[in-house]
Amino acid sequence: VKYQYLTHLAHAFCKPDSSGNLIVPEDFIYPELVQTAHKNAVKVLLSMGGWGNCEGFPGMASSAQNRRNFIKQTIKFCRSNGYDGVDIDWEYVSNPREQKDFVKFIKAFSTALRKKDPPLLLTMAAPAGDYWAKWINFEELADFFDFISFMTYDFHGPWSDHSGHHAPLFSCEEDSCGSMDDTYHYAISRQVPQDKLLLGIPFYGRSFDCSELYTGYNKSEFYDYKKILNLTKSDWTHIWDPCASVPYLQKID
Numbered sequence: 046v047k048y049q050y051l052t053h054l055a056h057a058f059c060k061p062d063s064s065g066n067l068i069v070p071e072d073f074i075y076p077e078l079v080q081t082a083h084k085n086a087v088k089v090l091l092s093m094g095g096w097g098n099c100e101g102f103p104g105m106a107s108s109a110q111n112r113r114n115f116i117k118q119t120i121k122f123c124r125s126n127g128y129d130g131v132d133i134d135w136e137y138v139s140n141p142r143e144q145k146d147f148v149k150f151i152k153a154f155s156t157a158l159r160k161k162d163p164p165l166l167l168t169m170a171a172p173a174g175d176y177w178a179k180w181i182n183f184e185e186l187a188d189f190f191d192f193i194s195f196m197t198y199d200f201h202g203p204w205s206d207h208s209g210h211h212a213p214l215f216s217c218e219e220d221s222c223g224s225m226d227d228t229y230h231y232a233i234s235r236q237v238p239q240d241k242l243l244l245g246i247p248f249y250g251r252s253f254d255c256s257e258l259y260t261g262y263n264k265s266e267f268y269d270y271k272k273i274l275n276l277t278k279s280d281w282t283h284i285w286d287p288c289a290s291v292p293y294l295q296k297i298d
Contacts (some may be wrong), residue, residue, distance in 0.1 A: 048085035054078070055132045055168075057092035059122075063104025065111030067118040079127040088129035090168060091122065095134050102135045106146035109153075116157050123165060130158065130166025130191070137177040144180045155189035166191045170245075173197045173228045183235040193237055197225045198247035203265040208253035212246065213289035218259045224289070249273070256297075258286070 056078060060068050082089045094102065105111045119131060131154070138147045151167070158165040172178045173195050187193070200222045201209035209222055216224040225244050232242050248270045255262040268276075273294070277283065281294040 046081075048082065048087050051082075051085075051087045053088045053090060053129075053166075053168075054082050055090045055092040056128070057132075058095040058098050058134070059091060059093055059119075060095075060098050060101055061093070061105035061115045062101040063111075065105040065108075065114035065118075067115060067122055068101070069122070074126060076126070083127065088166065089127070090130045090132040090166060091119070091126075091128040092132040092134055092170075093119075094136060094170075096136050099134075099136050103143055103146070106143070106150040109149075112150050112153055116154050119154075120157060120161065120165065124161075128165075130168065132168045132170065132194075134170040136170075137172055138180040139177065140180070144182065147180075148182050148185060151186050151189050169193050171195045171232075173200070174223045175231065178231070178235070183232070183237050187237050187241060190241060192241045192243055193232070194243040194245055195228050195232060197228050197244045199251075200224060201253075201265075202251050206261070207259050208255050208257075208262045208265075209259055210286070210289050210291050210293065211249075211251045213286075213291050215289050217286070217288035220259060258293075 056075065059070065059073065062068055079089045105115050122128070123131065133151070133154075135147070138144055151169075155167045158167050167190055169190050171181060171183075171193050183193070198212040200213060201207070201211060205222060207220075209220060210224075213224040215226045216222075229242070229244065233239070250268040250273050252264075252266045252268060253262040254264045276294055276296075281296045283292060284295055285292050
């Protein structure tokens with residue numbers, strides 16, 4: 046890890062259960078990571094949730110007692126293991142009840158974290174588009190976060206009916222799937238301050254078995270970072286898309 050390029054690390058993932066107990070996976074504790082980061086002036090956040098790991102959030106947030114239980118246990122764990130704060134990755138808040146409970150949870154959590162000496166950080170991984178983000182009261186909650194990281198990737202994949210860039214900077218061809226630029230302007234419209242707004246960059250990719258962008262395909266696959274690096278050394282062609290302002294690789298059989 047080249048710590049000189051970093052300010053924060055998010056150590057993923059722990060999670061709540063539906064009663065508000067903190068669930069820590071086996072072999073999660075990693076003191077060497079925290080110690081080395083701190084030696085390089087990098088803060089470490091305890092990341093909660095993540096895709097497929099959020100089933101306990103609705104129950105935890107549904108009552109004051111469950112919220113207090115989770116907040117107390119999480120703060121104790123952070124203090125015992127040297128974490129500088131907590132990152133919330135609830136995928137996703139998805140109905141009016143959860144929307145109201147999320148507000149109560151974040152306000153209570155932020156207040157408790159900021160009472161500590163030194164204060165602990167609270168951050169969030171936020172959905173990139175209105176489909177899920179509409180359930181987050183950014184206007185009301187922005188002040189309670191130290192920063193909000195929008196998940197500006199997976200704009201196209203096996204769920205979309207056409208091929209397209211995984212994380213385009215700009216939208217092209219009247220594509221409605223979104224882009225980093227679309228997300229930025231959406232966040233600003235929802236009153237997220239610029240100095241708290243982060244955009245995510247994926248270190249993975251997705252393929253489509255078609256000859257052109259924004260067309261139909263039969264199969265879309267996930268490519269991890271190492272596999273992509275190997276492709277750049279083979280017979281795949283590197284292409285720059287001046288409209289979306291991102292590169293992609295293409296193999297023509």
